[in-house]
Amino acid sequence: MVAAAGLLAGLLQTARGPFAVAQAWLAMRGRLPRELMAFLADAHEHRGVLRQVGTVYQFRHVELQRRLANR
Incomplete structure (x- = not known):
């Protein structure tokens, strides 16, 4: 549990972390x-x-x- 929290905290300290989370979330929703x-x-x-x-x-x-922005 502590290792997972440390991994998550480390991931969110970089620009790549929030990008990966947002990309995964939007991909799951089909966006x-x-x-x-x-x-x-x-x-x-x-x-x-x-x-x-x-x-x-x-x-x-x-x-x-x-045109794409107005969808």
């Missing part, structure tokens, strides 16, 4: 693809929908971004 990074890489490399600026993905088309 995100289960393999988010693979999905983003495919949209960038093969489909040309996203562009990568540094470590950030951006939509290439503002109209697509607006």
Whole structure:
């Protein structure tokens, strides 16, 4: 029990921890693809929908971004 609490506390001290928790929660609810990074890489490399600026993905088309935001 103490080890689990220590692991959870350590996980939440990094940026990766809350990201992983939020990603898992949204994937379970069907709001995100289960393999988010693979999905983003495919949209960038093969489909040309996203562009990568540094470590950030951006939509290439503002109209697509607006349409998806209004869903």
